[in-house]
Amino acid sequence: MSLYKTDAIVLRHYEFDEADKLIVLYTRDYGKVKAVANGARKTKSRLAGGVELFTYNDLLLYQGKSLSTISQCEIKNSFAKLRSDLFKMAYASYLAEVVNEFTVEEEKNESVFALLLATLHLLNDGGDLEIITRFFELRLLNLLGYRPVIDICVECDKELAEVKQLRFSSVAGGLICPQCSKVDQYAMRLSKGTAAIMKRLLTIDYKKLDRLKVPNRSKKELAKILPNYLQSIIEKKLKSLDFIKTLTIVET
Ligand SMILES: [Zn+2]
Structure with missing residues (x-):
């Protein structure tokens, strides 16, 4: 002791x-x-x-x-704004729940710690809470070995640059081409622009995140695809997603 x-x-x-x-x-x-x-x-x-x-x-x-x-x-x-602003509170709760669910006790990972700390700073300071959260999800997935495959079809390795209709398969862990769409009937459609933004979020310096322009369509697609992928990995519902959803409904 x-x-x-x-x-x-x-x-x-x-x-x-x-x-x-x-x-x-x-x-x-x-x-x-x-x-x-x-x-x-x-x-x-x-x-x-x-x-x-x-x-x-x-x-x-x-x-x-x-x-x-x-x-x-x-x-x-103290990150006081994360507790005084309901929206920030909802997204910060989601981050905390994700880290809690994706990690086991006493397994050190300084990169995960640094990512969580940097993302809490971003949420606390303001900016686009959704984009900050998408950044966090993708970077955490990358750190923990679940980086989604984006450049090629995760099933058949086909280059996706010329492929028009893309889908994201949570089960397969990445994008799939139309020929492979039968492997996952729940795979979600996404635009090429959204795939490009996922790629950008995987490499961008978090200090430059506020300069990244993300169209609403991509925000909507990613808000479905990424939480869904995370939940499929842990085979569990992330409860704070309901909190975020409720606030979003109240706001609109
Ligand atoms: Zn394929």
Whole structure:
């Protein structure tokens, strides 16, 4: 049993005992970690601010027999706008849920940590929340070995530059040509422009993301294709998608 220090982002928290919270963290040095924050449910707790959703902390943790306990926390960025703006909250919740579902405990991946942190910054600062989220999905898929195949048909390797009717197959993990469309009856149509934007999102520097112009049609196509692909990989529904959908309906 020992003390350890790491940067961490709060993905989830649960009520745990009368005064405590159980926190799911994504840490820079240990990947996903579950830890107890003693007394965090009391408003005067010195840990209360640091265990708010999406908060970025420098933590000192105590490794117990089964669970870690948060011993000290120093807030590096509270990302307050992610909790005060409902839309930002919805998208940040989705990011947190995706990271939680796609990672296992104590498997370090600094690139995933850096991606999550950079994307929370982007959401917090504003910009197009949908595009920021699509960027995150594609980059996470890439980091975890699920990069979708875009240049060639994932089934028959045919070059797609001259192919007009493209579909995205979640099961196959990429674009398929018309001849291969029978392999996945649920494959979704997408325009060539959308395929080009997916490619761009896989390489673009996140600092230049706000300069990327994405037509509404592509935004709509990607908002279906990518969450669907993510859900098909984990074979599970991502619950925060309903939150995003509800807000979008209220807005329009
Ligand atoms: Zn094909």
